[in-house]
Amino acid sequence: MVILAALCWGLSGGIGGILMADGWDALVVSFYRGAIGLLFVLVWLALRPRGSGLSNPRLWFWSAIAGLGVAGNFAFYFVSIAEGSVAVAATLMYCAPVFVFLVSFALRLERPTLFKWIAIVMVMIGVVLLTRILETGAGGVTPLGVAAGLLSGLSYALFIFGFKYAAPHGTPQAILVIAFAALVTILIWTGDAGQAVAVLGAPTWPLFVILGVLGAGLSFIFYIVGLNHTAPAVASIVAMVEPVTASLFGVVVLGESLAALQILGMGLILITVTALSVHSRVG
Numbered sequence: 174m175v176i177l178a179a180l181c182w183g184l185s186g187g188i189g190g191i192l193m194a195d196g197w198d199a200l201v202v203s204f205y206r207g208a209i210g211l212l213f214v215l216v217w218l219a220l221r222p223r224g225s226g227l228s229n230p231r232l233w234f235w236s237a238i239a240g241l242g243v244a245g246n247f248a249f250y251f252v253s254i255a256e257g258s259v260a261v262a263a264t265l266m267y268c269a270p271v272f273v274f275l276v277s278f279a280l281r282l283e284r285p286t287l288f289k290w291i292a293i294v295m296v297m298i299g300v301v302l303l304t305r306i307l308e309t310g311a312g313g314v315t316p317l318g319v320a321a322g323l324l325s326g327l328s329y330a331l332f333i334f335g336f337k338y339a340a341p342h343g344t345p346q347a348i349l350v351i352a353f354a355a356l357v358t359i360l361i362w363t364g365d366a367g368q369a370v371a372v373l374g375a376p377t378w379p380l381f382v383i384l385g386v387l388g389a390g391l392s393f394i395f396y397i398v399g400l401n402h403t404a405p406a407v408a409s410i411v412a413m414v415e416p417v418t419a420s421l422f423g424v425v426v427l428g429e430s431l432a433a434l435q436i437l438g439m440g441l442i443l444i445t446v447t448a449l450s451v452h453s454r455v456g
Contacts, residue, residue, distance in 0.1 A: 174395045174396070174398050174399025174402070174403070175395070175396060175399035175400065175403050175411050175412065176399075176411045176414055177391075177392075177395045177399075178391075178392045178393070178395040178396035178399060179396075179411060179412050179413070179414035179415040179418070180414050180415070180418055181387040181388065181391060181392035181395065182387075182388060182392055182415045182418075182419075183263065183414060183415040183416065183417065183418025183419040183421075183422065184387055184388075184418060184419075184422060185206065185384055185387050185388030185389075185392070186250065186254060186259045186262065186263050186415075186419035186422065186423075187259055187418075187419060187422030187423060187426055187427065188380055188383060188384045188387070188388070189202050189206070189250075189251045189254055189384060189388075190254045190255075190258075190259045190422075190423065190427055191380065191426075191427070192377060192380055192381065192384070193251060193254060193255045194427070195377055197368065197372070197377070198364065198365045198368050199248060199251035199252045199254075199255050200248055200251075200360055200363055200364035200365065201364050201365055201368045201369050201372065202251050202381075202384065203244070203247035203248045203250075203251055203360055203364075204357065204360040204361065204364050204369055205369075205372060205381040205384065205385055206247055206384050206385050206388045206389050207243070207244065207247060207353055207356040207357050207360060207385075207389055208353075208357050208385065209381075209382065209384075209385020209386060209389060209390050210349075210353050210356075210385060210388070210389025210390050210393060211350070211353035211354060211356075211357055211389075212385075212390070213386075213389070213390035213391065213393075213394065214346055214349040214350050214353055214390075214393065214394070215350055217346040217349075217394060218344075218346040218347055218350050221344070221346060223344075224343070224344055225343055225344050225346070225347040226342045226343025226344060226347055227343065227347055229342045229343060231338075231339070231342045232339055232342035232343040232347065232348065232351070233351060234339075235335050235336075235338040235339035235342070235348075236335065236336075236339045236343075236347070236348045236349075236350075236351035236352050236355070237335075237351060237352070237355045238331065238334070238335035238338075238339075239331075239332045239334075239335030239336045239339060239348060239351075239352040239355075240335070240351060240352035240353065240354065240355025240356045240359070241328075241331060241335070241355060241356075241359065242328045242329065242330070242331030242332030242333070242334075242335055242352075243328070243329075243332045243352055243353070243356050244328075244355065244356040244359040244360060245324065245325070245327075245328030245331065246266070246325050246328040246329040246332060247325075247356070247360075247388075247389075248325075248360065248363075249321040249322070249324040249325035249328055250262055250263075250266055250321075250322070250325040252317070252318075252321040253265060253266075253318050253319075253321035253322035253325055255318075256314070256315045256317045256318030256321060257304075257314035257315060257318030257319070257322065258314065258423055258427075258429045258431075259419050259420065259422060259423030259427060259429060260416075260419065260420035260423045260424065260429060260431055260435075260439065261303060261304060261314050261318065261319075261322060261435075262318070262321075262322045262325070262419075263415065263416040263419035263420060264303055264322075264416045264420070264438075264439050264442050264443065265300065265303070265304070265319070265322025265323055265325065265326060266322060266325040266326045266329060266416070267326070267412075267413075267415070267416045267442060267443065267446055268296055268300065268323065268326040268442060268446060269326040269327070269329040269330045269333070270330075270446050270449055270450050271292075271293055271296050271326070271446065271449070272326055272327045272329075272330035273330045273333055273334070274289060274293065274449070275293070276330060276334070288452060289449065289452075292445050292446075292448065292449040292452075293449075295441060295445040296441070296442055296445050296446060296449075298438075298441060299438040299439070299440075299441035299442035299445065300319075300323075300438065300442065301438065302434050302435060302437055302438025302441065303435050303438030303439050303442065304318075304319045304322075304438075305432070305434070305435065332352070335352070336348060336352070339351075345397045346397075349393055349397075353389070412447075412450075413443050413447055416439075416443060417443070420439065
């Protein structure tokens, strides 16, 4: 289930890249991904309404925070793809656990250790190699693309914290309903309303549906159900399927390319973040 979720997320990055190459705005693409996801989790909640916790104000508060995080994650991720490439955007987003650790250090929820600091430095080196920040005139990835990719990871970290603090007060499906409703509301106000309406009559509307089904509808359900039957350390490892799938989609389908140092940087990030997640959850 977790592998399927990660595979769906990886493919959704490539599909988003195709839609934005056709001229669709990143926020509009994010809106449809979230709106279709909302329909799926509403059905899930209707089928399993018991113990939802929807009468608990704390559930609403933390779920709304999670919704803000997932809205930022979707939007910044697609902006990063538009300004760079699917491979770079997906790998930068995979840095989310690093942001979780840094916030946890600041809030004293996690104890800093030498291993964790070394891992964070290794990820930063990987980001420098992947984005080619130090290369003068290096094309392909703009500063906005790099910033958006990192912000997508930071937003995902916010979603993780929101979901974690909402979990004791209600069911996963109730949390996701509130989170996706918050996401849709945010993107309605910030996106291009004219483009959003135009999607309904566009020949590419089936791609929007596939994006929503894979990128939010089925994937989040797969992931939540999968986590109930999978050790967290194992889930951390198989989550690497997402950036790898997205990168392969970008190279094979979208014709993107990566230099040798960028591939080295990508490998450094994927291996280090996975090791960091496993070390934390096992320890």
